[in-house]
Amino acid sequence: MEYYGIIPKRKLWVKLAVIIFGIYTIYRTIVNGNLFYLPFGFIMILATFSNKKHVISEKGINILYTACGMEFHNMWTWKDISIIYIDSKKSNPNVELHIGKDLVFRKFIFSADDVPKILDMLSKMNPKISVKEMNNKNK
Template sequence: MRYYGILPKRKLWVKIAAIALGMLAAYDAYVNGNWFYVPFGLVLIVATFSSRTQVISESGVDIEYRLLGHCFHNNWSYDEILAVHKDSIKSAPNIEIHINKGAINRRFIFSPDDAENVLALIRKSKPGIVIKEVSHN
């Protein structure tokens, strides 16, 4: 089973502002001959059309990045995961699950039903892992 994290959608005004800023940077570079800003403008325009999906499945934890029709994966197997924390308060009524691999932390937001299923999947895939509640003190 695959569980998808809840991610906020990028607002239309942010997309329009990013495209306008990228075009302004490219135009300014062309007019003033300062070609340093051309890559910045192009990257900003291209990044506007990117998307991200968070997935937890039997194979591990994955973040899929989509850019111009290409899909890039950043996958962690359960052997690489060192700690899991659950936060029921910060994103209420949804539940945050923090997954740690060394110094890197990934935050996933799930509905309460999906969160319980994800925690059960993690316990099954990595027996002996301790899942603690985050304390906000």
């Protein structure tokens, strides 16, 4: 079973601003004759058409990037993961899962209905993973 995280959509004005800045970078690079920044301008334009998905499955957790029809996977298997923090207050009514591998954490946001299913699956895949509730105190 695969569970997909909730990712906020990019706003149209942000996409347009990045495209305009990418075109400006390409223009200034050609006018100045310094072609060092030319790839940077193209990468900025292509990045606006990229897509990202957070996926949790029996294989592990995956961040799937799609750019120009090509897929790039950033996968952590269940044996690599050491700790999971659950934050049910910050993204209410959704739940944040902070998944840790050594000193690196990834934040995934899921609906409240999916979290018990995910925790059940993770306890079957690797019972050594420590699951803790985050302690959010108002400062």
